[in-house]
Amino acid sequence: MAMTEEWVLLAPRRAEARTLRRGLPVGAPLRRAGVGPARATHAAARHRGAAVLAVAGVAVGLSPALRPGDLVVATEVRLDGVPTDTVACPAAPLIAAELRRRGLKVHIxxxxxxxxxxxxxxxxxxxxxxxxxxxxxxxxxxAAARRPVACVRVIGHPRPRSALTRLAAFPVPPPLRAVGPALAEWAAACTVRQVLLATPRSFCAGVERAIAVLDRTLAGADNAVYVHRPIAHDGHLLADLRRRGAVFVDDPAEIPDGAPTVFAAHGVPPAVRADALRRGLPVVDATCPLVARLHDEARRAAGRGDTVLLVGHAGHAETEGILGQDPDRITVVESAQDAERVEVTDPEGVSYLLQTTLALDDVRDVVAVLRRRFPALTGPAPDQVCYAATHRRAALRAVAAHADVVLVFGSADSSDSRRLVEVALRGGTPAYLVEDVGAVELRWLSGVRTVGMTAGVSAPPRLVDEAVVALSGLGARVREVGGAVTDRPSTARPDPADPPRISA
Structure with missing residues (x-):
């Protein structure tokens, strides 16, 4: 007769069950399944009603990279010779990360x-x-479980010469003890029923364009391609580009003479461009078109004698590129307090520009102070304003209002990603900034039913895609929230979905 249970952890051998029990609280739903397929068939019938089912025990390693005591978290479990009986275990990255945080060596x-x-x-x-x-x-x-399922095995021997039946005599490696608590964390997170994806999310058009430019340059290069500043705030993406031959430098002096050079989306100051020209570097310019327009406008405004107030973050790569257009006439204003203190030569000749990676709600207070102090202030044209960050925050607010917790994928170095976390927190929803699915802690999801997800403008879509698959291993389904909007509206036909602009 099938048993109806919330979740069950099955261990084939008595010794395995005993080791697992040491790491679990009293009363944990640990059951012995018996060794071999015949006993497993009977155990499967007994626990067919389990809503969440996990298996843990000892296995024989097939890869020479495996050592006794290593853990293998299954991405899928196959029945040899019966491909239709393959069972997917999509939550494997979440479980593996939990075990690694406990100091164990884990393979997936x-x-x-x-x-x-x-x-x-x-x-x-x-x-x-x-x-x-x-x-x-x-x-x-x-095969008996409806879903979710998980399987973790500890390697008893890397490639035994003895028959597999001898596995029953193997001593149980101690790391198996830590598997029980990790699987209990996973089972507690199997309450997640829905993932809400904020749309838009991830790369903005400028970053996508820069990556495409670098991809083409790498494909046609025989040697290393040098990139001025990282092209995005994502360690995985940068590591992949480095493997393909990209070398990221902060100082152009590090670029060898004659080496192919790419200027990233944030743009560069004129001095960097002039130095590359002087040295004869073959340059491919991947500067975001919006940033390039800001460079042009900064030069025009400075050329007519205006003091140009650049609302942005001092030291940011984009800000440095704009500031370099005319350092004597351009001043960075970071906050409303800066706006109250900034001095100009002629109050009738003042312009302001906006760093593209900022959302409009980042700059409203600053611009309001500047308008009060300088009534003749001239602002950017609509086609010089980037709406990528603004749209992503608006979509996240819609998601966070219906989520129990929010996961923001991006780098801690990305100000945009950090701001997205702040948006969710200000709305009262717990939120975490994570670099990839391996950084998601199962305890954050315990008892949670709805998870919101988004990614910063410099984070690749792959990060969210991988997390969606992993959370499907908790029983979650996915729904998009938001819609298609343009990051930069046309001056001729403004996108009606765009939020109100800061008027010039």
């Missing part, structure tokens, strides 16, 4: 269940399929 990949002892040729065949470990129960046990 497929586990294969076999019905008979696996000799050397069989193990080699299974290893060639990409499987990391082999056991005799997991696929049979997990």
């Amino acid at each position: 990949g497929p586990i294969v269940t076999v019905g008979r002892p696996a000799d050397g040729p069989t193990r080699d065949r299974l290893a060639a399929t990409g499987a990391l470990a082999v056991d005799t129960e997991s696929a049979v046990l997990l």
